[in-house]
Amino acid sequence: MGLVGFLAALIGTGLLVGFFWTNAFIPPALAVEAPAVLDNEPTGSLAFGFILSTTVVGLGWALFGVSMLRARVYPRVAAILLIIGALLVIVPLPATGFVIDAALIWLGVISLREGRAPSAERVGAEAQPRMQ
Secondary structure, three states, rough: OOOHHHHHHHHHHHHHHHHHHHHHHHHHHHHHHHHHHHHHOOOHHHHHHHHHHHHHHHHHHHHHHHHHHHHHOHHHHHHHHHHHHHHEEEEEEOOOOHHHHHHHHHHHHHHHHOOOOHHHHHOOOOOOOOOO
């Protein structure tokens, strides 16, 4: 389940990166050449692509968060925050991305502080000696 969640989150995040990259460069060029195009809401394949991207990234991160929760690798609250934030990304409301951003930052800080795979200690396995 963790691998499927990771791959879905990776693909969805890649799709969103492409969307954000396009938004950074296409609208300024359209504003100069064809400003009337920017007055319309996205429809058709553009709207479908955005909805698909946010759905894949949201469900992928939520599934990955569930696998983190089940594996007890990270604190329970951080994994739950990731799941909630991932599901909120799907909702087309402003500022819903801040929750998943906060969860990912928190999980990243935990990973950097540990300096090793945190699962060895939390799951109950014997701690492996570090190779130096």
